[in-house]
Amino acid sequence: MIERKQVAFTGTRSVEAGLTWSQQEIWSLIEDAAPEDHVYNVVGVIDVPDGTRLDEDHCLRAVSFFVSRHEALRTLFPRDRHGRVFQRVLRKGGVPVAVARADGAGVAGTAAAFREDFASRPFSYADELPVRIGLVVSGGDVRAAVYAFSHMAVDWFGLDALLREVRAYFRDGGNLPPLADDAPRPADLANHQASPEGVARGTRTLRHIETTFGGRPLLPLPPALGTPTTGPRHHRAALRSPAANLATGVIARHMGLSTTSVVLGCAAALLAERTGSGTVDLLLTSSQRFDRDLRHMVATLMQEAYFSVDVTGAADVFEVVKRSWRASITAYRNAGCATDALTELLGRLGDGPGAPLKLSHCFNDKRGRTEPVPLAPGTDPRDLLGDSTLTWLPVTEREPFYLVVDGDGAAMEFSLTCDAAHFSAADTEDFLRALENSLLTAAGRVPAAGG
Numbered sequence: 023m024i025e026r027k028q029v030a031f032t033g034t035r036s037v038e039a040g041l042t043w044s045q046q047e048i049w050s051l052i053e054d055a056a057p058e059d060h061v062y063n064v065v066g067v068i069d070v071p072d073g074t075r076l077d078e079d080h081c082l083r084a085v086s087f088f089v090s091r092h093e094a095l096r097t098l099f100p101r102d103r104h105g106r107v108f109q110r111v112l113r114k115g116g117v118p119v120a121v122a123r124a125d126g127a128g129v130a131g132t133a134a135a136f137r138e139d140f141a142s143r144p145f146s147y148a149d150e151l152p153v154r155i156g157l158v159v160s161g162g163d164v165r166a167a168v169y170a171f172s173h174m175a176v177d178w179f180g181l182d183a184l185l186r187e188v189r190a191y192f193r194d195g196g197n198l199p200p201l202a203d204d205a206p207r208p209a210d211l212a213n214h215q216a217s218p219e220g221v222a223r224g225t226r227t228l229r230h231i232e233t234t235f236g237g238r239p240l241l242p243l244p245p246a247l248g249t250p251t252t253g254p255r256h257h258r259a260a261l262r263s264p265a266a267n268l269a270t271g272v273i274a275r276h277m278g279l280s281t282t283s284v285v286l287g288c289a290a291a292l293l294a295e296r297t298g299s300g301t302v303d304l305l306l307t308s309s310q311r312f313d314r315d316l317r318h319m320v321a322t323l324m325q326e327a328y329f330s331v332d333v334t335g336a337a338d339v340f341e342v343v344k345r346s347w348r349a350s351i352t353a354y355r356n357a358g359c360a361t362d363a364l365t366e367l368l369g370r371l372g373d374g375p376g377a378p379l380k381l382s383h384c385f386n387d388k389r390g391r392t393e394p395v396p397l398a399p400g401t402d403p404r405d406l407l408g409d410s411t412l413t414w415l416p417v418t419e420r421e422p423f424y425l426v427v428d429g430d431g432a433a434m435e436f437s438l439t440c441d442a443a444h445f446s447a448a449d450t451e452d453f454l455r456a457l458e459n460s461l462l463t464a465a466g467r468v469p470a471a472g473g
Contacts, residue, residue, distance in 0.1 A: 023123065028116035029082050031089040033096055036113035039209035040106075040216060041099075043224070044310065044323050046361035048173050049099075049107055054420075057144065061418045062173040064181055065141040067133050068188075069166050076164045076192070081157055082119060084191055088184065089117050089153065091198075092320040093207045094175045099147040107147075111209055120156040126165075132158045133166040140170035147174060177322040179309050182390045184320045208321045215360070224359030228367050230352070231328045235379060236371050241293065241303040243382050243422055243444045256417045257447045260437035261454040263410045267434040268403035269465035271394030276468045277340065279347055281394055282387045285427055285434075286350060287343025288460045289385060290331055292453070294342070300334035306350065307386035308357040327357035328381065339464050384419075387427040395431065404462055409433075412451060 041049060052059040070076050089095045096117075098110045124132040136156035145152060152172030157164050176184065191198055214220050270281045277284070290302040308327040311317045331349040336342045368378035397403075415437065422441040429435050436457060440450045 025121045025123075027082065027119045027121060029085045029089075029119050030116050031086050031096060031114065033090050033093060033111070033113045035093075035111070037093075037111045037209045038108060039212040040108050042208055042212045042321075042323075043215055043358050043360060044177070044321075044325050045099075045109065045174055045208070045212070047325055048322055050361055052147075052173070060142055060144045063141050063143075063145070064171040064173055064176055064178070065137055065169070066181075067137055067166055067168050068185075069133075070164055077162070078121065078157060078159055078164055080192075080196075081164050081167060083196065084188065085117060085119055085155055087191065087196070087198075088188065089151070091201065092184070093209065094180070094321045095153050095171075096151060097175065097208065098149060098151070099174055101148065109209060109212065111207075112151075115151070117151050117153060117155070120154075121159060122156065123159045124165075126160055129158050129160050129165045133168050136168035137170075140168060145172045145174075147172065152176075173322060175322060176320060177309075177324040178388050179311055179324070179390060180320050180322060183318045186318075187320075206315050206319060211316075211321075215358075224363060227356050227359040228363060230356035231364075232367060232371065234328060234330050235303065235381075238301075240379070240381060241299050241301065241383055242297055243441070244297075244449070246443055247446065248443065253442065254417065255442055256420065256439055257442055257445065257450040258415045258417045258419075258437060258439040259412055259447075259450050259454060260415050260435055261410060261412045261451075261458060262433045262435045263406075263458050264433040265403045265406040265410060266436070266458045266461045267395060267429060267432070268397055268401065268406065269461040270434060271397060272403065272465040272468050273340075273343070273461070274394040277343060279343065280392045281434075282389075282392045282427070283347040283350065284343055284461070285387070285436075285457075286385060287346035288339060288464065289425060289457060290333065290346045291336075291339045291342040292456055292460055293383065294333045296453075300332060302331050302333060302346075303381050303383065304329045305381045305384040306353055306357075307384075307388075308354050310358060312354070325358045327353040329353040329385075338467075339460065382422040384421050384424045385427075386424070389427060389429055403465055407458075407462065410458065412454065414447075 093111045096112045152175035154170040156168040158166040273284045274281045306327040306329045310323040369375040372379035419439045424439040426437045
């Protein structure tokens with residue numbers, strides 16, 4: 023039995039505004055994916071550790087607290103009379119919470135059922151709050167909390183900021199310092215981006231894209247295999263590698279760069295080698311959290327950054343990593359603009375609105391922490407190569423080539439989605455294993471003092 027409860031919330035204001043640039047970008051993805059836009063739901067489970075007592079009322083108060091605290095969680099996205107989507111922040115209302123009761127053996131299954139339900143249904147953006155909560159109660163205590171957020175409300179970094187607050191809330195007895203009166207909120211950010219200052223920044227991004235990509239061919243995909251008549255339209259595999267995790271750290275410490283830069287550079291070197299191209303073009307996912315005020319904002323801020331690196335004449339993979347790092351800084355500094363303006367530019371740079379310029383290769387590091395992991399003296403990352411595991415996953419992206427970096431501290435995970443019209447399943451697996459091998463080979467060339 024599932025009990026449906028309405029949890030009241032009260033914020034500080036109601037307000038309406040246009041969409042932020044990031045919301046515009048996400049909305050475009052949602053519209054393209056419809057009616058399967060549930061793939062953009064941000065879903066997860068919080069398991070309550072054994073020995074921790076957490077009662078239902080405490081959890082319901084927490085839901086009220088956080089929806090009241092963060093405007094992104096109490097925002098609707100209706101259309102105006104011209105059909106344009108905008109954001110409407112509610113000051114008061116109720117958020118539905120589903121409560122299921124299970125015996126101890128049934129907690130995991132009940133939580134999994136909530137997760138599957140939340141993940142499989144698109145949000146009704148115009149009239150549904152962008153948050154779904156399910157509580158699994160056993161023996162009088164909450165044993166798991168399942169959440170789903172609309173990607174219009176949070177990205178992975180915004181979710182990480184929210185979960186840090188949730189942990190602090192329960193650790194400190196429900197006491198969190200209030201948000202500063204001038205703390206940025208999505209509606210305020212949207213207004214700033216529509217201001218002359220914001221428009222100027224967007225114009226700088228458009229200029230960067232036109233200068234970097236106009237008038238030349240982009241990094242090509244492999245020759246077409248033919249559109250599959252049977253089987254999946256895309257492949258998605260994930261390689262979990264403790265060895266690559268350590269190897270990337272060895273290289274990062276040696277070069278004084280982040281592990282993101284190392285993986286990006288090695289991926290760029292591999293793409294150049296496999297395509298024969300001297301220039302590697304990628305869409306990077308930029309967190310857009312460079313401003314201190316935005317670093318811990320619960321919102322969706324991520325935007326695509328247009329990256330290109332010339333690898334011609336590079337002496338080795340370390341040189342490609344250096345060049346990629348410099349190119350990524352340029353891309354991140356020139357990211358963010360209104361979607362309509364970007365769409366117009368890409369159509370002009372391509373063959374018109376129906377065939378715009380489109381980068382086929384994407385790279386996204388979803389990790390919140392990217393510093394190198396410690397390496398014990400005498401440890402050789404290659405000794406862990408046998409611990410690597412490859413799994414095939416459901417497809418959540420529709421890009422021709424989409425490489426995602428994730429990890430849990432003990433291992434780095436690379437997931438790769440490829441268009442089956444250009445990549446066989448074997449090609450997808452081969453690239454992941456080649457990337458792992460590239461990292462291990464480069465780490466093996468680092469002098470011992472650098473490890």
